Amino acid sequence: MIQSRDEVTKIICSTKVAKGIKWSDVAHKLELSKEWTTAACLGQMALTKEQATIVGEVFSLSDEAIAWLQIAPYKGSLPTAVPTDPLIYRWYELVNVYGTTIKELIHEEFGDGIMSAIDFSMDIQREPDPKGDRVNVVLSGKFLPYKTY
Amino acid sequence: MIQSRDEVTKIICSTKVAKGIKWSDVAHKLELSKEWTTAACLGQMALTKEQATIVGEVFSLSDEAIAWLQIAPYKGSLPTAVPTDPLIYRWYELVNVYGTTIKELIHEEFGDGIMSAIDFSMDIQREPDPKGDRVNVVLSGKFLPYKTY
Amino acid sequence: MIQSRDEVTKIICSTKVAKGIKWSDVAHKLELSKEWTTAACLGQMALTKEQATIVGEVFSLSDEAIAWLQIAPYKGSLPTAVPTDPLIYRWYELVNVYGTTIKELIHEEFGDGIMSAIDFSMDIQREPDPKGDRVNVVLSGKFLPYKTY
Amino acid sequence: MIQSRDEVTKIICSTKVAKGIKWSDVAHKLELSKEWTTAACLGQMALTKEQATIVGEVFSLSDEAIAWLQIAPYKGSLPTAVPTDPLIYRWYELVNVYGTTIKELIHEEFGDGIMSAIDFSMDIQREPDPKGDRVNVVLSGKFLPYKTY
Amino acid sequence: MIQSRDEVTKIICSTKVAKGIKWSDVAHKLELSKEWTTAACLGQMALTKEQATIVGEVFSLSDEAIAWLQIAPYKGSLPTAVPTDPLIYRWYELVNVYGTTIKELIHEEFGDGIMSAIDFSMDIQREPDPKGDRVNVVLSGKFLPYKTY
Amino acid sequence: MIQSRDEVTKIICSTKVAKGIKWSDVAHKLELSKEWTTAACLGQMALTKEQATIVGEVFSLSDEAIAWLQIAPYKGSLPTAVPTDPLIYRWYELVNVYGTTIKELIHEEFGDGIMSAIDFSMDIQREPDPKGDRVNVVLSGKFLPYKTY
Amino acid sequence: MIQSRDEVTKIICSTKVAKGIKWSDVAHKLELSKEWTTAACLGQMALTKEQATIVGEVFSLSDEAIAWLQIAPYKGSLPTAVPTDPLIYRWYELVNVYGTTIKELIHEEFGDGIMSAIDFSMDIQREPDPKGDRVNVVLSGKFLPYKTY
Amino acid sequence: MIQSRDEVTKIICSTKVAKGIKWSDVAHKLELSKEWTTAACLGQMALTKEQATIVGEVFSLSDEAIAWLQIAPYKGSLPTAVPTDPLIYRWYELVNVYGTTIKELIHEEFGDGIMSAIDFSMDIQREPDPKGDRVNVVLSGKFLPYKTY
Amino acid sequence: MIQSRDEVTKIICSTKVAKGIKWSDVAHKLELSKEWTTAACLGQMALTKEQATIVGEVFSLSDEAIAWLQIAPYKGSLPTAVPTDPLIYRWYELVNVYGTTIKELIHEEFGDGIMSAIDFSMDIQREPDPKGDRVNVVLSGKFLPYKTY
Amino acid sequence: MIQSRDEVTKIICSTKVAKGIKWSDVAHKLELSKEWTTAACLGQMALTKEQATIVGEVFSLSDEAIAWLQIAPYKGSLPTAVPTDPLIYRWYELVNVYGTTIKELIHEEFGDGIMSAIDFSMDIQREPDPKGDRVNVVLSGKFLPYKTY
Structure with missing residues (x-):
């Protein structure tokens, strides 16, 4: 079973x-x-x-x-809070190094709120480059503003 | 001082x-x-x-x-390993939910290695959308392969 | 300053x-x-x-x-991941004890997605009760579905 | 067995x-x-x-x-102290962002004490909304005052 | 200030x-x-x-x-989740060693529920003893049953 | 085996x-x-x-x-450092909220030292009470003083 | 002050x-x-x-x-649960590597109980040795047995 | 296998x-x-x-x-960083309470360096005592000095 | 399977x-x-x-x-964030004690950037020494500079 | 002061x-x-x-x-157990990815024991390379064997 x-x-x-x-x-x-x-x-x-x-x-x-x-799963794909795998860690590092930068720039452009991780899509592509090919990733998330009530 | x-x-x-x-x-x-x-x-x-x-x-x-x-700083911009701020947490969530997906797809396209977080650039843009504007983020990192020696 | x-x-x-x-x-x-x-x-x-x-x-x-x-703040009001204050801990306990219940019932009613913590409001009221007054809290969050892309 | x-x-x-x-x-x-x-x-x-x-x-x-x-179980339904599942995390985020708010308002109305998580009930309903249906949750817990002795 | x-x-x-x-x-x-x-x-x-x-x-x-x-304080008197002070650690040890025992016996006597830490009192007394005086502590907490709804 | x-x-x-x-x-x-x-x-x-x-x-x-x-066991009955079960958590909360109080009062009465968790006994009783029965727990531990050497 | x-x-x-x-x-x-x-x-x-x-x-x-x-202090001299200083870490390592050994041998000799860290003394001496002087440490703690009650 | x-x-x-x-x-x-x-x-x-x-x-x-x-094992005998077993915890407590003391006295006698946990031996003996037998432990580790280079 | x-x-x-x-x-x-x-x-x-x-x-x-x-594995060979095995811990200790030193000296020589752990090789050799053989390890990693964009 | x-x-x-x-x-x-x-x-x-x-x-x-x-310091130069700075993290990653490899190869060559982090020296050099200069690091630590007693 x-x-x-x-x-x-x-x-x-x-x-x-x-x-x-x-x-x-x-x-x-x-x-x-x-x-x-x-x-x-x-x-x-x-x-x-x-x-x-x-x-x-x-x-x-x-x-x-x-x-x-067909069942909504309990999400989360990583075995530890800080990932040990080098490829995935680089992404965690981006959040750690650029996290406050991302926050500042989204707030500067949109005001207080978040970029949705639910109404969201991602596209990963190889970009040929003579100095070594690059991984290009496009993330697109709806902006959700905080509102008063 | x-x-x-x-x-x-x-x-x-x-x-x-x-x-x-x-x-x-x-x-x-x-x-x-x-x-x-x-x-x-x-x-x-x-x-x-x-x-x-x-x-x-x-x-x-x-x-x-x-x-x-002008001094190379001790990097890392977040006060806790798992960020509490909702905007930054959404990015941590992306790493947690999509981490193994990103790993699989980069390996499928490039083989074993990583996407560099050093030889790296990021571009954040507002994308107008009648259902609510979106945050579009383009990440570009050089692929660095693991090699035998 | x-x-x-x-x-x-x-x-x-x-x-x-x-x-x-x-x-x-x-x-x-x-x-x-x-x-x-x-x-x-x-x-x-x-x-x-x-x-x-x-x-x-x-x-x-x-x-x-x-x-x-007027600046969007770095959010998160608690000094520890598991709160020590008894009043706030009871809420953490509700998430811990009822977390999977809430997840199951929202998925049963709405399908895969989340209840937004951004497009969200809360109302706290005293409800008189002869056996001891009660705290009544109404939470209202927009449902955000996961979509394919 | x-x-x-x-x-x-x-x-x-x-x-x-x-x-x-x-x-x-x-x-x-x-x-x-x-x-x-x-x-x-x-x-x-x-x-x-x-x-x-x-x-x-x-x-x-x-x-x-x-x-x-029929046996009183060892309670707690989550595998980690900070939940990784996005739906359940949103609730953890509410406790983190609104925790001190809830504490202040209950104390302002009732004095020092807690809202019980034992003498407690919860009701989850779908609220139709043209801008997207909402999840409405009503929590009701008895207020328990701290007393001197 | x-x-x-x-x-x-x-x-x-x-x-x-x-x-x-x-x-x-x-x-x-x-x-x-x-x-x-x-x-x-x-x-x-x-x-x-x-x-x-x-x-x-x-x-x-x-x-x-x-x-x-006169303000309800943010409670919790210990600087670490597991206390380092030997006197206070002995109490943490009691919870760790006897925790499931206390749970079993309260459930056996009262059914599912908890012993309140709010409607609660404590009395600490010295008990003279020729083999070395003892610390006697009486804890009294109201039993709060879980109920169906 | x-x-x-x-x-x-x-x-x-x-x-x-x-x-x-x-x-x-x-x-x-x-x-x-x-x-x-x-x-x-x-x-x-x-x-x-x-x-x-x-x-x-x-x-x-x-x-x-x-x-x-008949073998002295590796003791400790809880799966996590901070227990998730509400009944056992209330005891952890008592240590957290009253830990420094217990320390102060034992030191005020006995001087520097600890209440033993080894030369120790516990007695759990139901105390009938018209406002709701109470759980009464008597803890008795030998006082062990720190000595100079 | x-x-x-x-x-x-x-x-x-x-x-x-x-x-x-x-x-x-x-x-x-x-x-x-x-x-x-x-x-x-x-x-x-x-x-x-x-x-x-x-x-x-x-x-x-x-x-x-x-x-x-003259006040009984809040004890514990280390800033982290696992000490980072190499000299102190070696002692933590001894507890980690030899911990179960010490437990087994004390139980084999004395039965179930502990070696007191309160009724305790320590003596640190230099032992000259042609291959390099040694640190000799003598620890003496009273055995405290667990008893039935 | x-x-x-x-x-x-x-x-x-x-x-x-x-x-x-x-x-x-x-x-x-x-x-x-x-x-x-x-x-x-x-x-x-x-x-x-x-x-x-x-x-x-x-x-x-x-x-x-x-x-x-006959294979060099992955060492470390304890399931948690802070041991829960009372006997082993007392040793962890000694490191926590006396850690800086041991460090100061070894440095005062030998200068900067460590007491080896590899070139090391331990001897556990019962010492009869009318007030209750004692556990005597002799630890002997080679002093290893830090040197300039 | x-x-x-x-x-x-x-x-x-x-x-x-x-x-x-x-x-x-x-x-x-x-x-x-x-x-x-x-x-x-x-x-x-x-x-x-x-x-x-x-x-x-x-x-x-x-x-x-x-x-x-032949599949790129989820990397990371250690069961805990701080390794308990003494041999591997010594390497963690080197990172802890010399980490800022390594950072300072690489930045002094190369400017801001990192030493790659991907474009990397390692060579472990025994160096005979009359005072006791030594382990010599040569690490070689490509320097990757941070660039403006 | x-x-x-x-x-x-x-x-x-x-x-x-x-x-x-x-x-x-x-x-x-x-x-x-x-x-x-x-x-x-x-x-x-x-x-x-x-x-x-x-x-x-x-x-x-x-x-x-x-x-x-001139005083032996409390050593450890990093603010967190897992370093957030990318340069220092790469070294932590090496310990995590290659830790068991280093352990196996030192044991294969020397038997059970450790490479000393005290009787130790390090040399960091720039190695010119047309594909990008490399950081070369030579670590040298005395082998310390475990012995029976």
Whole structure:
């Protein structure tokens, strides 16, 4: 019996390694971005029945696992508050070094409020560069203002 | 006697509030992006003598404070490992929810390595949207591969 | 020179004690709810120029302090991640004991998404009860759905 | 052999996913609120023999599991002190941002004491709104005063 | 200007050392228990105007300090989550070693609920004993049951 | 093969639930207090051979489990440094709120030293009260003075 | 006004450096061990009036500081839970590496109980050794058994 | 397949309980101190092939387990940074209370450097005492000076 | 089914102990440094198909395990933020004691930037010394400057 | 009055910035390595009277500050257990990623023991490289074996 979404994520990951599946191919089948698709397969998003069925076919999942994919998961993909993996740590470092900068500039432009992490999308692209290719990431989040009441 | 860069940052911030200075104006004077400029004024970057002199004029800094601006600072702008401010927390949340997604997709495209947080730039823009304006952020970091030796 | 919003908050609090000011009276002058007013005075909200001027009169603040009130503050009002004060801890306990319950029921009603803590209001009232009066709190937050992209 | 309430909770959750049971239906069978019912099923409340029997039928539990439902559980539903799940984090953020506000206003109205988290009830409702539906939550807790002795 | 109750506590403590005042004498003047009196003087309880005036006379406090004594304080008297002082640690150890025991026995006698830490009193006495005197502590807290709703 | 006392504790707890055994009945068979008995069964005390044999009969333990009961255990019954369970948390709160009070009063009466948590006993009783029954707990610990050397 | 024992410790330490005083000389004047004397001067022990007066003369302390020396201090001399200083860390490492060994051997010899850290003495000596002198430390603590009740 | 030294430690411990083996008897067979022997059996030391064979006979270990005993282990025997077990905590408390004292006295006698925790030995003995037997522990560590370079 | 790289690491480690394989021999077969090879086998580096096949032969790995070796792993080899193992702790201590020194000297020589931990190599050698052999470690990392933008 | 070595370090650092002193020049005057010299000036090493006098002249220190330089300091130069500064973090990352590798290779070459962080030296050099200069660091620490006793 499957007792958590986490178990489904592990099945997906080990099947991916064993079969050599690529996230971009899964995204292509779902007709969605590779970013949302990967997050969903890694247990961070709930899927519709149709999406879950497609993912289930790709990774040969049981009906029970497909049912779990449709449940809103307990989110958070990192095992420690400060991530130890160098790639992910660089992002944590960006938040730590540039956090107050981001805060100041958004407030200067928009006033008090936040950039939503829910009404949000992300796009990761390779930018060829003769001095070494670059990773370009575009983040887009709706601005939500604090209001008086 | 000024004993740390942190003191200079506090002087800059209180002068900014008292005089109503905008980061984008400081950036304009430095002829640099508003992102780098703000990070530098908030104590995360070392400035050249010329840059420090300009910033010193804007914020009426003493020679000693201007000297501190040219020293590579002890970086990190947040008082706690998990930030409490809602705007900055949303970014921490992105790292937590999307961290493994970013890792997977960069590895799928580039192989093992990282996206540099040093050879890096950031651009924050307002994107008008009838359903509510959006914050668009473009991050660009050089890919650094792990190599055998 | 005032170096942070936190200093303004301390001035407000000590003046409040010395003069015996009530939050509800401040709210009345601002023509806003006592909940938003108190949060603003305790350093969690940015005020408009008009609001800041009124608060400045009530608490005899300097122009510099009034300027700080109009800056979006670094939010978070608690000195420790798990609060030690019994009244505030009870709220932390509610999140700890009922957290997964709230999550399940909001997802059951709305699907995957969150209840906003930004587009949000709170109303605290005394409810007379012969067995001992009760504290009634109404929280209202906009539902923000996760979407595919 | 079942060694903790936590195991019963996992069985309930996986059965719920597999059978597509709704919390509000369970609450209906118990003739209790959906909030208490969900908290109880998620391992935060002790049930009476009658309640446990009904829940046992709904989720096809063994006699041993039904016995565990009647034991006062070790409460606390979150895996980390600061929750990583965005929905639950928003509640933690409310405590962090509004914690001192809540404290001030309850003390202003009632004097020193707390709002009970034991003699307590919660009601979560959807409020239709043309700008986007809202989550309305009513919390009601008895005020308990500190007394001299 | 006094900016927090904590400052008043420090004034009380240093005056106590300088003048050689005893807590039991303060309690005698307040006609209250030495336990409540000490907790109040150490910044954990709010005092009435009359109580604050008496304490103010004993410790030669300013009017401003006396005003602070009447405000419900931010409670919690320990600088670290796990106390380092050996006397206080022994109490933390009791909670750690006997915590589940206390929980089991209260539940066995009363059912699910808690022993209140608000509607609560404590009495500390010396018990002469030829093998070495003992510290006897009587704790009395109202039982608060969890109820269904 | 049983690899830790913790496994024995889990067997005792699950047998207790399955058979509906009461701690006070176990204590009666051991002719010891219910407090010590419960702590011992929950893995916090070492038992003599005779005591372990009686407990073994009550909970149908194997010889190996009975042998483990006679080993001095690695003590500490709580999964986190700050307990999440509301009942146990109230005790942690008492240490946090009253910790310095207890320290001051024991020092005022006895001088520098501690109240032993080893040469210690505890007695938990229900005190009937028309306003709601109370939990009365008597703690008795030998005073151990610090000495010069 | 001196507000804590910690301030007295800092005065003692800075006077010691300025005047080049040795702990062993202070101990000689007190006619006590250098270990107890140093711990007392570093704020970990309460002194009698006579002892405090002698220490006050050695370090030119004010009457107020001498009064503070006679108060039982809030003990614990380290700024972090895991010490960063290499000399002190080696002792933490001994507890970490040998902790279970010490536990096993004391229990094998004495049964369940502890070695007291209160009824305790320590003696640190240099042991000449041709391969490099050694630090020899003798710790002596009374065994305190757990008893049934 | 045995995957860590930790598994071997658990086998040794459970066999010790089941067979009633004493550490001092194992030490006698190894012709080494009971302190080193216990630490080695508890997974803190690497054994030679001869030593591992003897330990393997005493505890009926497999060849694979005996091979693991000869590998330098990942050391550290405690599950938490601050130990919860009262006996081991007393040692942590000694480091916390006397840490700066030990540091001062070693520096006063030897200059800057440390007492080695590697070139180190420990001897635990029972000292009979009419007021209650004492645990005497002798620690001996080589002094290692910091040098300029 | 193998669910993580960590499982492969455990298989490699237990096979290494059982068969008595040396890391330097594995490195020799891979024609790479022993440092990179060990890090890769311990789950910190991704291997090419050819490298993974060779490692698979040495440690008798399944095809699935060999596939896992080619995936960029979640890096970080330590179970706690501050390592408890004395050998590894000494390295953490070096970072703690010399961290600001390293920072100052690299900035003095190169300006603001970092020494890469990705474009990096390490070489560990034994240096014979009559006073006791030494461990010599050469670290080489590319300097990456912060730039304005 | 100077109350800690930390104050001396801050005076040295602010004088260094104000006067534009270089660590390598200080080292030249002391006729010692720039690594040891910087660590000593940053409060991690004790200086001899002669060394302290020279450093005192360079940084215009008072006699009291020069006296503090000769005291063995409480070592540890980082404000948090996991450093936030990117340059220093890269070193923490090396310990985290390569920690078990270093451990394995030192044990393979030397047996069980550690590389000393006391009998230790470090040399940091710039290595010109057409693809970008490199930071080369040579660490040399005496091997200290664990021995039986």
